Amino acid sequence: MNQVSDGELKKVIADFLEMGHVENIIAMFRREPLYYNWVGEILDDERFSVRLGISVLFEELKCLQPERLALAIPSIARVLTHESPLLRGEAVGLLGIIGTHQAIELVREKRDDPNPQVREMVEMILEDYP
Numbered sequence: 001m002n003q004v005s006d007g008e009l010k011k012v013i014a015d016f017l018e019m020g021h022v023e024n025i026i027a028m029f030r031r032e033p034l035y036y037n038w039v040g041e042i043l044d045d046e047r048f049s050v051r052l053g054i055s056v057l058f059e060e061l062k063c064l065q066p067e068r069l070a071l072a073i074p075s076i077a078r079v080l081t082h083e084s085p086l087l088r089g090e091a092v093g094l095l096g097i098i099g100t101h102q103a104i105e106l107v108r109e110k111r112d113d114p115n116p117q118v119r120e121m122v123e124m125i126l127e128d129y130p
Contacts, residue, residue, distance in 0.1 A: 070100050072098065
């Protein structure tokens with residue numbers, strides 16, 4: 001029996017998100033918590049629809065399994081130092097969806113980001129977490 005590599009599976013997840021098949025990815029994440037460790041890598045995708053799909057995925061998972069969202073924090077935290085302000089902003093947005101104390105503290109640390117759009121995203125999120 002052939003095994004699928006982690007890299008191939010990450011690509012499948014990203015491709016499904018691009019095609020709008022978020023429900024399939026929700027089912028996968030609900031069955032396998034390991035996938036939360038990959039969110040930062042999947043977020044680092046040039047396709048807007050993949051990054052949007054991750055946000056939709058996390059909004060849904062927040063309703064279904066809020067206790068597991070924090071598993072993605074270490075992976076997302078690595079994206080906060082990415083050279084691309086777009087990806088830093090996406091990471092801030094995901095941390096805002098997660099909304100745990102740890103996630104919001106990481107958002108607060110980006111208040112002084114050099115990019116004004118990232119700072120704006122931080123302030124929008126912190127309005128909900130005074």
